[in-house]
Amino acid sequence: MDTKLRFGVIGGGSWGTAIVKMLVENLDQVSWYMRNESAIDHIRSEKHNPNYLSSVEFDVSKLRLSNNMNTVVDQSDVLVFAIPSAFLEPELKKLFASLKDKIIFSAIKGIVPESGLIVGEHFHDNYNIPFENIGVITGPCHAEEVALERLSYLTIACADGKKAELLADALQSHYIRTKISDDIIGTEYAAMLKNIYAIAAGIAHGLGYGDNFQSVLMSNAIREMKRFIDKVYKMKRNINNSAYLGDLLVTGYSTFSRNRMFGNMIGKGYTVKSAMMEMNMVAEGYYATKSAHLINQNRIKKTKTPIINAVYAVLYDNKNPKKVFRKLTDKMN
Missing domain, CATH: 3.40.50.720 (NAD(P)-binding Rossmann-like Domain)
Structure with missing residues (x-):
């Protein structure tokens, strides 16, 4: 050095x-x-x-x-x-x-x-x-x-x-x-997207979904992340490496994750404003959700992103989390 x-x-x-x-x-x-x-x-x-x-x-x-x-x-x-x-x-x-x-x-x-x-x-x-x-x-x-x-x-x-x-x-x-x-672009997009998926995991937990659904949600999230990143910047990358999958898992599951905490509060019935005020910390995934939604609409020709769409509907369209996630479960596999 x-x-x-x-x-x-x-x-x-x-x-x-x-x-x-x-x-x-x-x-x-x-x-x-x-x-x-x-x-x-x-x-x-x-x-x-x-x-x-x-x-x-x-x-x-x-x-x-x-x-x-x-x-x-x-x-x-x-x-x-x-x-x-x-x-x-x-x-x-x-x-x-x-x-x-x-x-x-x-x-x-x-x-x-x-x-x-x-x-x-x-x-x-x-x-x-x-x-x-x-x-x-x-x-x-x-x-x-x-x-x-x-x-x-x-x-x-x-x-x-x-x-x-x-x-x-x-x-x-x-x-x-x-x-x-x-992979400077892919790893940075992954770091942004995993916060959105952590919010989804938090919302699911707040709604009462258990570990079985959470594992399916994370499995679908890493595939959705790959589709999104490949559209933004195509190159040879292993999405299962720690910079992608590992970062997603720790952010989605950890009690230290502020994005999961934020989502959990939304799932329990907090408004976006009240959740942010109570946390007194910035949940990056809130802003990332809007940006990812706009990128998907305008730059990468509507890649299939049901999890991002669900989080966006809850945070920005004020849709009922319970109803949104009930529909989302039908799209998981």
């Missing part, structure tokens, strides 16, 4: 906090941007993030904390973006520091609402970042288990394999295993 390269993380949420924890295992210094100045002060004095993964204790001598994103961008050669997709563009509007020649990795599992694009495509199309300088970090990996140092696996995707290896080396440790991939 080129130890001369400087690393920065954009985002102070749970996943951003987990990524900083992983990086400081291997690096002498990591720049870290978060909006909340009081959280920065707390980390400096108490050595942990007061709002997310508060059990993680940092060696603050390794951190260069700032609530000015331009400062962190200027200090870094490799940037990891880990903020919710719905807030990415508003944050980037604050940026006047140049992204030219920066290596950018997205740890964001969603679609940018302003462009309807996955994060890598958004940086390429709107900020002129070449694809060889763009990468993706995918699971299966929950931030909460990183905090507990439970064995976890990451896939680092980039068109430039050396850059994927660079970040993989910086993240791996005794509890983090990494592998690399060249």
Whole structure:
């Protein structure tokens, strides 16, 4: 690994906090941007993030904390973006520091609402970042288990394999295993779609469906994911690899999954607004559902996506979840 390269993380949420924890295992210094100045002060004095993964204790001598994103961008050669997709563009509007020649990795599992694009495509199309300088970090990996140092696996995707290896080396440790991939578009779409399927799993659980149906739902979800991704970007990929199937399963089944939690609340009768307010966290799958629906309608010529359609009907058309899922069960096989 080129130890001369400087690393920065954009985002102070749970996943951003987990990524900083992983990086400081291997690096002498990591720049870290978060909006909340009081959280920065707390980390400096108490050595942990007061709002997310508060059990993680940092060696603050390794951190260069700032609530000015331009400062962190200027200090870094490799940037990891880990903020919710719905807030990415508003944050980037604050940026006047140049992204030219920066290596950018997205740890964001969603679609940018302003462009309807996955994060890598958004940086390429709107900020002129070449694809060889763009990468993706995918699971299966929950931030909460990183905090507990439970064995976890990451896939680092980039068109430039050396850059994927660079970040993989910086993240791996005794509890983090990494592998690399060249399927930057497919893995990023998979990371977006699995959140929609996790909402579906949560709705089903909230409605009282059991493990038998959940297994059928996940089996159909991975096939639906393959159809969708193959339409968006056709290449040779094994959909059963951990970056696709593994990430889908952990997000669909884990009690740490905020998207499953969100769906579970919807299944139990919460409105979308009340579920979001009670969670006080962003469920990426909510925004991804609308984006995937629009992509399917406008870009990929109506691929068969009954699960996405069902979640969209519940979240955006205000259809009754019980009735929608009763119809959905007839389409499962």
